[in-house]
Amino acid sequence: xxxLTQPASVSxxxxxxxxxxxxGTSSDVGGYNYVSWYxxxxxxxxxxxIYEVSNRPSGVSNRFSGSKSGNTASLTISGLxxxxxxxxxxxxxxxxxxxxxxxxxxxxxxx
Amino acid sequence: xxxxxxxxxxxxxxxxxxxxxxxxxxxxxTNYWMSWVRQAPGxxxxxxxxxxxxxxxxxxxxxxxxxxxxxxxxxxxxxxxxMNSLRAEDTAVYYCARVRTVTIFxxxxxxxxxxxxxxxxxxxxx
Numbered sequence: 001x002x003x004l005t006q007p008a009s010v011s012x013x014x015x016x017x018x019x020x021x022x023x024g025t026s027s028d029v030g031g032y033n034y035v036s037w038y039x040x041x042x043x044x045x046x047x048x049x050i051y052e053v054s055n056r057p058s059g060v061s062n063r064f065s066g067s068k069s070g071n072t073a074s075l076t077i078s079g080l081x082x083x084x085x086x087x088x089x090x091x092x093x094x095x096x097x098x099x100x101x102x103x104x105x106x107x108x109x110x111x
Numbered sequence: 112x113x114x115x116x117x118x119x120x121x122x123x124x125x126x127x128x129x130x131x132x133x134x135x136x137x138x139x140x141t142n143y144w145m146s147w148v149r150q151a152p153g154x155x156x157x158x159x160x161x162x163x164x165x166x167x168x169x170x171x172x173x174x175x176x177x178x179x180x181x182x183x184x185x186x187x188x189x190x191x192x193x194m195n196s197l198r199a200e201d202t203a204v205y206y207c208a209r210v211r212t213v214t215i216f217x218x219x220x221x222x223x224x225x226x227x228x229x230x231x232x233x234x235x236x237x
Contacts, residue, residue: 032220034213034220034221034222034223036222036224038156038224044229045206045229045230046156046206046227047227048223048224048226051211051222051223052222052223057225089155089156091158091224093220093221093222098161098170099158099160099161099170099172099221100158100221102156102158103155105155105156
């Protein structure tokens with residue numbers, strides 16, 4: 001299963017907004033609205049931040065939002081805070097496999 | 112409160128076997144698909160295996176087919192991963208996760224993981 005493509009790293013200053021992209025194909029990201037995003041702090045388990053492209057679970061800050069255009073999904077974090085510094089992963093349903101496919105992950109640095 | 116607690120990790124020699132367990136609580140275990148996801152040191156996440164609610168459907172990533180077996184005991188609210196013929200490249204933290212699915216025209220779609228355990232480290236080395 002081919003991984004989705006994410007930038008290796010992004011950075012931003014406190015208070016700014018950043019966007020992390022997740023690029024796939026028409027067989028996964030582009031063809032279905034089953035993209036989710038996870039935040040992972042060092043040594044911790046991943047945490048669900050966005051599901052089904054743009055839905056936010058209860059308890060997740062509204063500073064986190066998701067969207068999709070064509071074969072690329074995006075996670076936007078507004079009003080960056082120091083605690084947002086973490087790794088972020090996207091995943092998507094794919095018709096090419098019975099399992100989903102993950103992105104390679106993006107390290108967010110808050111300057 | 113939903114809790115997933117993995118156990119069973121450790122150091123094993125190449126070619127050896129290990130059985131991971133995941134104890135679930137705080138939800139009706141029999142209602143959900145479950146997964147194992149792993150993360151090699153310093154690397155990204157990799158979906159390893161899925162199992163449906165009654166254990167009749169099981170899916171694996173190609174790299175573990177024929178070596179790993181996912182199973183569950185609904186009476187014990189537990190998920191398992193039997194790992195045989197282990198290789199150095201299987202070294203990773205293994206997470207169990209609850210899967211939320213959508214069924215459309217009879218096709219089950221793995222939508223997202225809503226809860227994760229804390230993970231258990233498996234190290235394959237001589």
